[in-house]
Amino acid sequence: MRIISTNTHLPPPTSMLRTPPKCLDITFKRQKLDINIRNEKQSDVELIHRVIVLAFRDAPHTDHTEQFIVKALRRADALFLSQVAESDEGVIGHVAISPVNTSDGSANWFGLGPISVLPEYQRTGVGSKLIESALSDLRKAGAAGCVVLGDPSYYGRFGFKVVDGLVFPGVPVEYFQALSFDGAFPQGDVTYHEAFLAQG
């Protein structure tokens, strides 16, 4: 039997008075969040590392090497684009874009990711702003297109779609999507930069 308390006159525990419920906290951040997206600076490097570690800490489907990947891409001069989301509280998000190879030799294709938003700012539009900014700058830079590995329902909203014949081996087809800036798509296998193998 389910017992429902009718004791509505009791005050809430003091811990609840001090800490607003999570949903209220997010609503508050949604209203006041003023975000600037810009390219990374040398002084952001450690902050970016921290944002990535924290963003992926409780994420599923990760081996927690994303911070090493970004570091290795930077070291290899393969971070074609590295942008941060900055609020009045500092760097709260990051996105990386690096070149990919396609087995048919299509030029100027890139991969989006890793992308990270500090847990307390997730689902407040920061990730969307980062992706929109990165894709816009990638297009302006003359890229042919971009691929992404991740949840199709999230990336689909930015124009990414599953493309017949364009695959990332070993991954279910629906999780690998592409966005073309000129209407043409490569065919075959896609390979990310070797920095994606970085473990430390």
Ligand SMILES: CC(C)(COP(=O)(O)OP(=O)(O)OC[C@H]1O[C@@H](n2cnc3c(N)ncnc32)[C@H](O)[C@@H]1OP(=O)(O)O)[C@@H](O)C(=O)NCCC(=O)NCCS
């Ligand atoms: C994925 C991530 C970058 C998205 O950024 P965000 O700021 O939280 O997302 P936004 O606020 O722009 O978008 C929110 C929407 O995306 C959806 N969404 C957010 N993260 C999602 C995820 N991992 N999978 C599927 N959908 C997701 C939300 O349900 C929400 O949908 P709605 O608009 O219909 O309510 C962020 O959640 C994050 O850092 N996650 C941990 C790291 C990670 O998984 N990175 C992606 C792999 S590289």
